[in-house]
Amino acid sequence: MPIEIKVLNRRSSGEAPAGNYKARYLNEKGLGIMQASNPCRSAQxxxxxxxxxxVPYDSYVIVGELPPQAEVLRQNTKIIEALAEAGRQIKEHARKIGGLQEENEKLRNPEYAVDYAPLINAYKGRIWQLETEIKSERTGKKVELPREVASALEWLKGAGYSPAGIFVHQQRPEEAEDCHEELRVIKKYVDWVVKDRSHADTLLLSLINGYTVTPEPEKDASSELRSEITGIIKKWMGTSPPSDGKSDSERLTDQIFEHFQQHGDDNLPF
Incomplete structure (x- = not known):
């Protein structure tokens, strides 16, 4: 094992001036296997x-142990290989940069740009076509949501919630920073189980493909009128007939007229 020694400025050090040197231990005759335990070994x-x-043992001190020669060669080889690889990479990068510079010069050439104009326009047209197809596909997969759920989603989107954020925070509305009431509306809708299936998948589809609002049922005027008349008759049947000398049909007619007059309509709708 090579060692590094520092030669002292003594007469016994011989011709080597004081300084650091690479050296090795010398074996003393007669010590045999006890060489390693000899504290007074000379160095060469x-x-x-x-x-x-x-150099006698009293003329130097050990500075440190040096790595074996094989290890030094291995490290040197590794460094040389790394430098060679770096050189190859630099050369490859230089080649790519040169190619990009050539392409850049071509793009600055008006004739080159004119030649590629039809291709560029064709790509733009294809992109527009794909966007239209995707939009049409998503529109066809829209789901219906109740009005209050759709309103809550619009509010959350306006507040900066992403689709993923809406789906995550609706599970624990109280842990969100804001919009707790809107998130509770979404959670109530998702937790509403119909035929052993929740609305979680419907919510996911609405966040991905969009949604429409479930239309409210149109009011039936005749049904409302029938309900009102039924209420009048029930009220008439539940009151004791006054002693005014009128017949049942006359008293019922009076109550019908009185009802519609109280609702601001002097003319019966039939």
Missing amino acids: IIEGVHSGQV
Whole structure:
């Protein structure tokens, strides 16, 4: 194992001046396997102009152990390979940069731009066609949502909630920063189980493909009128007939007229 020694400025150090040297231990005759335990081993310089000179143990101190020569060669080889790879990469990058510069010069050429104009327009047309098809596909997959759920979604989107944020925060509205009431509306809708299926999948589809609002049922005027008349008759049947000398039909007619007059309509709608 090579060592690094510092030669001291002593007469016994020989010709080597004071300084650091690469050296090795010398084995003493007669010690045999006890060489390693000898505290007074001389050293021999193995590199430089003073290579081969022996330095007595009292003329040097050990600075440190040096790596074996094989390890040094391995590290040097690794560094050389890394430098070579870096050189190859630099060369490849330079080639790419040169190619990009050539393409850039071509794009600045009006003739080149004119030649590619039809292709560019064709790509733009294809992109527009694909966007239209995607929009049409998504429109065809829209789902219906109740009006209050759709209103809550619009409010949440306006407040900056993303589709993923809406779906996550509706599970625990109280943990959201704001819009707790709107998130509760969404949660109530999702938790409403119909035929063993929740509305979670419907909510997901609405966030992905969009939605329409479930139309409210139109009011039936005749049904409302029938309900009002039924209420009048029930009220008439539940009151005791006064002693005014009128017949049942006359008293019922009076109550019908009185009802519609109280609602601001002097003319019966039939």
